[in-house]
Amino acid sequence: MAQTVIATQQDAAVSEEDCCKQDRQPSVYELLDELISFDRSTLTKILAVCASTLLLVSSILIYQEVAAGRTDLAMIYGGFFLLVIGLVASVAFVLHETSQLEAVQTAEKKGE
Numbered sequence: 001m002a003q004t005v006i007a008t009q010q011d012a013a014v015s016e017e018d019c020c021k022q023d024r025q026p027s028v029y030e031l032l033d034e035l036i037s038f039d040r041s042t043l044t045k046i047l048a049v050c051a052s053t054l055l056l057v058s059s060i061l062i063y064q065e066v067a068a069g070r071t072d073l074a075m076i077y078g079g080f081f082l083l084v085i086g087l088v089a090s091v092a093f094v095l096h097e098t099s100q101l102e103a104v105q106t107a108e109k110k111g112e
Contacts, residue, residue, distance in 0.1 A: 040095070047091055054084045 026034075038046070058081040065074035 040098070044095060051084060051088045051091075055081065058084060 036043075058077055061077045062074050062081065065071070065077060
């Protein structure tokens with residue numbers, strides 16, 4: 001009787017594992033990848049246009065505030081300018097690392 005209960009529990013555990021493998025739900029990042037499936041070069045161009053626009057607007061606002069003599073607002077806009085530069089640098093780093101990772105994977109496939 002005890003062996004039957006243990007065997008039934010083991011069968012239930014095995015079937016539950018099989019069920020989980022078959023009904024695997026995609027992660028949030030996989031869903032985003034499916035929804036936003038741009039080519040990397042297109043995505044880079046879109047991000048470059050957006051970042052350039054933000055930097056241009058920020059520069060204009062800084063110039064206007066310095067010309068008006070309001071250095072406090074100019075410093076706030078300058079902080080925004082630096083944040084945008086940091087964002088651009090982090091995106092460039094991620095794109096560089098991604099291209100290196102793909103190059104390594106391609107070299108490994110050719111080597112095998």
